[in-house]
Amino acid sequence: MRKILVVGAGQAGLQIALGLQSQGYEVTLMSNRTADEVRSGRVMSTQCMFHTALQHERDLKVNFWESQAPKIEGVGVSVAGPDSSRVIDWVGKLDGYAQSVDQRVKMAGWMETFAQRGGQLVIHGAAVSDLDYFSRTYDLVLVSAGKGELVSMFERDAARSPYDTPQRALAVAYVHGMGPRPEHPEFDAVRCNLVPGVGELFVMPTLTTSGRADILFWEGVPGGPLDVFQGVKDPSEHLALTLELLEKFTPWEYARATKVELTDAGGTLSGRYAPTVRKPIGQLPGGGLVLGVADVVVANDPITGQGSNSASKCAASYLASIIEHGDKPFDADWMQSTFDRYWETAQHVTKWTNAMLSPPPEHVLNLIGAAGQLQPAADRFANGFNDPSDFENFFYEPEKTGAYLAGLAG
Structure with a gap:
């Protein structure tokens, strides 16, 4: 043996x-x-x-928690415009559901x-x-x-x-009381909110020690307006800061977060690594x-x-x-x-x-924009989270992205 x-x-x-x-x-x-x-x-x-x-x-x-954890059936992408409105908003459906425990x-x-x-x-x-x-x-x-x-x-x-240095400052809060997205209340999705030049907010349903919850996760460009969590030790202060940033940069997510509270005293985390x-x-x-x-x-x-x-x-x-x-x-x-x-x-x-x-090149912005009108593009992008090797076929090179979108639109 x-x-x-x-x-x-x-x-x-x-x-x-x-x-x-x-x-x-x-x-x-x-x-x-x-x-x-x-x-x-x-x-x-x-x-x-x-x-x-x-x-x-x-x-x-x-897979002991499969029946209890929320079934995540989609990946949504929203992009904030200069005035904090959404200029892009769509959700791609996953072929097989995802879960967070x-x-x-x-x-x-x-x-x-x-x-x-x-x-x-x-x-x-x-x-x-x-x-x-x-x-x-x-x-x-x-x-x-x-x-x-x-x-x-x-x-x-x-x-x-x-x-060789961290590319994002990370801040996490696990919360109860998050409302559903009004656009698709019938299924759970991970939401990726992109705030150009500032960072990203991810919202994901999860199963925690006290049952179903949601994770609010800020990824801030170092030195930018989201990079404010260093030295914040108090969990309630961490949550207050998280929500303040939601209200400012992603008001559509803040609208469903007005009644949230931390799942527990250990429900926050911040840090960064290269x-x-x-x-x-x-x-x-x-x-x-x-x-x-x-x-x-x-x-x-x-x-x-x-x-x-x-x-x-x-x-x-x-x-x-x-x-x-x-x-x-x-x-x-x-x-x-x-x-x-x-x-x-x-x-x-x-x-x-x-x-x-990195800041997205023009062809990637075109792809993310087109996915709002072309559901197969949204679905394919979502399923890339399961199999990232597929991005080789339509994401990195302008020619491949263009040909893929032209084929869908044709």
């Missing part, structure tokens, strides 16, 4: 641990917090998982499941020196803790990382090798909502590579090829996300 250590109990680490456990591997999972601490702590992220990522959870039979709910539940099924759960923050010791007793060490000292073991891949791709293999002081997972090796800005989707896809890809490898050694060549296999899908996410962080 092969012994595998997974460091970090997020979407990817837990999904890999549960998947390996179901295949009979001897798995140890290290988390710096207990399940109860996770559940009662601060929100960790925004997350909206699309069909492919959700299917990976179904395949492992760990607060990671406090999911990670706590998955940690408990892993332990109940006989997995060894170690509550301990891991330092490089700890891994040096553990690497001698495990066949493979996977590092999926995306922050802190461990990440420094993985070298930045400059060729794949065009940005989108970075790193080399996948970390070398320990004693010579052992560890393999980076998900955010550790490919961290994109959340503007395209791909974080938890990428983590799920990375976990599924790594899981297949581990199982297919049988009892052969997990050496550097295997680690590199395992990452390369994941990068085949991850590269599309990185390319699209980095494109969305």
Whole structure:
């Protein structure tokens, strides 16, 4: 029986641990917090998982919240004009629904499941020196803790990382009491509100510790009018600021947010990080090798909502590579090829996300505008959140965008 250590109990680490456990591997999972601490702590992220990522959870039979979480059937795009009116407003329908489950709910539940099924759960923050010791007793060490000292073991891949500073200042509030969009009250959608030159507001239905809620998520251009959350510690002040910005920049969203309140004292989050791709293999002081997972090796800005989707896809890809490898050694060549296999899908996410962080070129503005009149274009854009590789066919190059729109209009 092969012994595998997974460091970090997020979407990817837990999904890999549960998947390996179901295949009979001897798995140890290290988390710096207990399940109860996770559940009662601060929100960790925004997350909206699309069909492919959700299917990976179904395949492992760990989709415990599927019947409770809101079914997100569309992705809406609105663009604010200079006077804060909407100049563009449409919603694309998803082929398969998306869902958001607060990671406090999911990670706590998955940690408990892993332990109940006989997995060894170690509550301990891991330092490089700890891994040096553990690497001698495990066949493979996977590092999926995306922050802190461990990440420094993985070298930045400059060729794949065009940005070296944060491109957005992030601010999140989980709320109860959000009203439906009057245009489409009959189904749930993620709403992407673009405020040119200022930033973006995302509104997404979610399932949190206290039931159904909505996430209000500002992505502000650094130094701009949305970049005002640094140093705000008080949750009610954070919410007040969030709503003030809604009223100013996206009044159509503010109109349904007048009665909201925070889900709980831990329902806010703010911060920023530079989108970075790193080399996948970390070398320990004693010579052992560890393999980076998900955010550790490919961290994109959340503007395209791909974080938890990428983590799920990375976990599924790594899981297949581990199982297919049988009892052969997990050496550097295997680690590199395992990452390369994941990068085949991850590269599309990185390319699209980095494109969305820049001011949109004219042909993209034309595409977003045309989607208001051409429902197939709106639907295709929405489904790109599930499969970003499709953007290669109609998004990046003016010629392809033009030909696609001409074909629809013809």
